[in-house]
Amino acid sequence: MLEQITAMLALLGVLSLFCQWLGWRLRLPAILPLLLCGLLLGPALDFLDPDAIFGDLLFPIISLGVAVILFEGALTLNFKEISEHGGMVTRLVTLGTAITWACISVATHYLLGFDWLMAILFGALVVVTGPTVIVPMLRSVRPKTELASILRWEGIVIDPIGAILAVLVFEYIVVAADPTTHVLHALATMLIVGLGFGALSGYLVGLILRKNLLPHYLRNTAVLTLMLAVFVGSNMLQEEAGLLSVTVMGIWLANMKGVEISDILEFKETLTVLLISALFILLAARLNADALLSLGWQGLALLAVVMLVARPLSIWCCGIGTSLSSGDKWFLSWVAPRGIVAAAISSLFAIKLENAGVAGAELIVPLVFLIIIGTVVIQSLTAGRWAKMLGVTAGSSQGLLIFGASQFSRALAKTLVSKGVTVLLADNNWDNIRLARMDNIPVYFGNPASEHAENHMDMSGIGRVLIMSPYRQFNPLVSFYFQDVFGGEKVYGLNNGDSSNGSARHQLSESYLKRLCLFGDAVSYSKLASLMAKGATIKSTNLTENFDYSMFMQQYGQTAIPLIYLQEGKVKVISAADTALSHGVELISLIPADTTVIELSAKEA
Secondary structure, rough: OOHHHHHHHHHHHHHHHHHHHHHHHOOOOOHHHHHHHHHHHHOOOOOOOOOHHHHHHHHHHHHHHHHHHHHHHHHOOHHHHHHHHHHHHHHHHHHHHHHHHHHHHHHHHHHHOOOHHHHHHHHHHHOOOOOOHHHHHHHHHOOOOHHHHHHHHHHHHHHHHHHHHHHHHHHHHHHHOOOOOHHHHHHHHHHHHHHHHHHHHHHHHHHHOOOHHHHHHHHHHHHHHHHHHHHHHHHHOOOOHHHHHHHHHHHHHHOOOOOHHHHOOOOHHHHHHHHHHEEEEEHOOOOOOOHHHHOHHHHHHHHHHHHHHHHHHHHHOOOOOOOOOOOHHHHHHHHOOOOOOHHHHHHHHHHHHHOOOOOOOHHHHHHHHHHHHHHHHHHHHHHHHHHHOOOEOOOOOOOOEEOOOOHHHHHHOHHHHOOOOOOOEEEHHHHHHHHHOOOOOOOOOOOOOHHHHHOOOOOEEEEEEEEEEEOOHHHHHHHHHHHHHHHHEEEOOOOOOHOOOOHHHHHHHHHHOOOOOOOOOOOOOHHHHHHHOOOOOEEEEOOOOOOOOOHHHHHHHHHHHEEEEEOOOOOOOOOOOOOOOOOOEEEEEEEEHHHHHHHHHHOOO
């Protein structure tokens, strides 16, 4: 039996990795291949029976997995960021959540015959969307910048809000189901323990992080371990209070001043593959096919209410008084896929409610999975065509993501922003990011090729990537990542001498080395940094018939470095393959300080 459990855990790890890769490769939410894999291994082939294999260990595995999911989602709930991303996002996660919750709860009560408490619980479970299902869909559909931002931030913020609603309703149901317990007293105790212990734990962990009492390599591991300890300890103090505690703990950390959590969020990347993905396969494998089919037309009718009534009503009510067009609202009305938060929490709650003998608990999981399958599959297949019909696609993205926020990168970005070009600077160096922010340049602090960046970095309007960082061993990773996103022809890097190094050349692929031609073969990071240190400046020049490219080079000599040119609203990045430019363009170039002096002296002469 022990060997069987070991083999099954290894198989789950491999399958999780494969499903994540398949979702990435097909530009689909990873939840879809994970769901299909679980359904195939469980109900279809009867190969994987989690209850028989893991026995009493299954409940703790699911509980800890849900705790991690809720904690990670709570870490993204920064109240300041909600207000920064517009009134529509704020309305959607408040008024919109209430409208969606009410519509789904009423429909569940009358269509499925759930009692009101169970209907309200189900409504709370499926109000969440989540970035893990939204981001891949947006990358495929490519809607207008404003719409992409609204959907992305709604998914980020609503995760912990929906979780809190579901946890509170669940705790009330559990307390009310016990005839020996005074409902109000037990509920008050649960709230005091959950809220109080969670807030206290968040504050203490925040102090540890703020005062740097842990070495950097232990921060992620320590926070994860302490979070699990808080979950278990809270449950020991008051049964069922653990989920509320870890959610409150995450929210406290996200909003505590002086606590940097961006690197802590990255721990979810490994957990997504090793824990959460495997958890989702287990949950799908536990699904009872007969129970899913028994939902019949009532289940499909509820799915229709979720997609065609609750979501549009929420969007149109929240959109009153905004600048959104009717086409924008209709597009937003169609895109609201449900994700892993709903599946994981519902599965955990269903087990507990069934053990408590609550009527209707056995239908919660099949119904949640029906909503997930319906929204993810239908909207993934139709959102692109719907966006084109409504005319809300972004078109050709001319913006630039620049990895490396050095002095040169900041100067170039500042010039491009002044010309109306969308620019985003990304860097792991906080000092560089801080200086870029002082110049009002959009930034992302952290690894742009991470999952956290995928979910939180605003890539709206970005169509190309310029890699201009000094991190030679890190640059290829960023390059390969974005070649898969945008295509190899839209990712450029500086030639930092790697190609001249024999050993380095064998370690790097030819496809990568061919992209090391940004601004010309002779231009490297060290050369640009040296010129900027000596006083070089970014200059914008209009090339005309009377002053063409040859005259520009004649005036400034071979020391000038052409960088980018703008032509009829399009941004062209200059590489080694470019030849002389035609007139009618605006050329942005780097002019060394001594060249400028020579030019002025010549004019004066």
